[in-house]
Amino acid sequence: MKKGRILTGDRPTGPLHLGHYVGSLKNRVELQDDYESFIIIADVQALTTNFEHPEQLPQAVRQVAMDYLAVGLDPEKSTIFVQSMIKEIAELTIFYSMFITVNVLRHNPTIKTEAKQYGY
Incomplete structure (x- = not known):
């Protein structure tokens, strides 16, 4: 039987917490055996709200x-990748x-x- 797929991830805006x-993290760990899992570290998206300090x-x-x-x-079970490293995402x-x-x-x-948060 073909495995289902999961695409999920987080913006790296600070340390992950409880x-x-x-x-979501607990579920990702549990599901990685049963699904083909792709987990994105969405660094480009992080710049939309954390643009003041891109050096961080x-x-x-x-x-x-x-x-x-x-x-x-x-x-070995989940594909973890950084958004900015995949040029096709930008395209x-x-x-x-x-x-x-x-x-x-x-x-x-x-x-x-x-928009409301940033006064637009």
């Missing part, structure tokens, strides 16, 4: 990777962004929250 573990990003990426290993994510992002209007973005709950 909330991350209870909210490499250390934050390493910290998240170490946290993943510490909770039991196994690189697809540019391509798909050409299809999204400002009006569609205004109705996206995540965009609404972040």
Whole structure:
């Protein structure tokens, strides 16, 4: 039987904590045996809200990777990757962004929250 796939991840905005573990990391560890798991460290996305100190990003990426290993994510079972290292993600992002209007973005709950948070 073919395994299902999971794509999930985190923005490296600081150390992962108990909330991350209870909210998703524990499940990722449990599911990595039964699913083909792809776990993204979304460093490019982290720049959308942590743009003041981009020099801190490499250390934050390493910290998240170490946290993943510490909770039991196994690189032999799960593909862990850094968003900025996959050029095709940037290419697809540019391509798909050409299809999204400002009006569609205004109705996206995540965009609404972040726009309000940053005063837009």
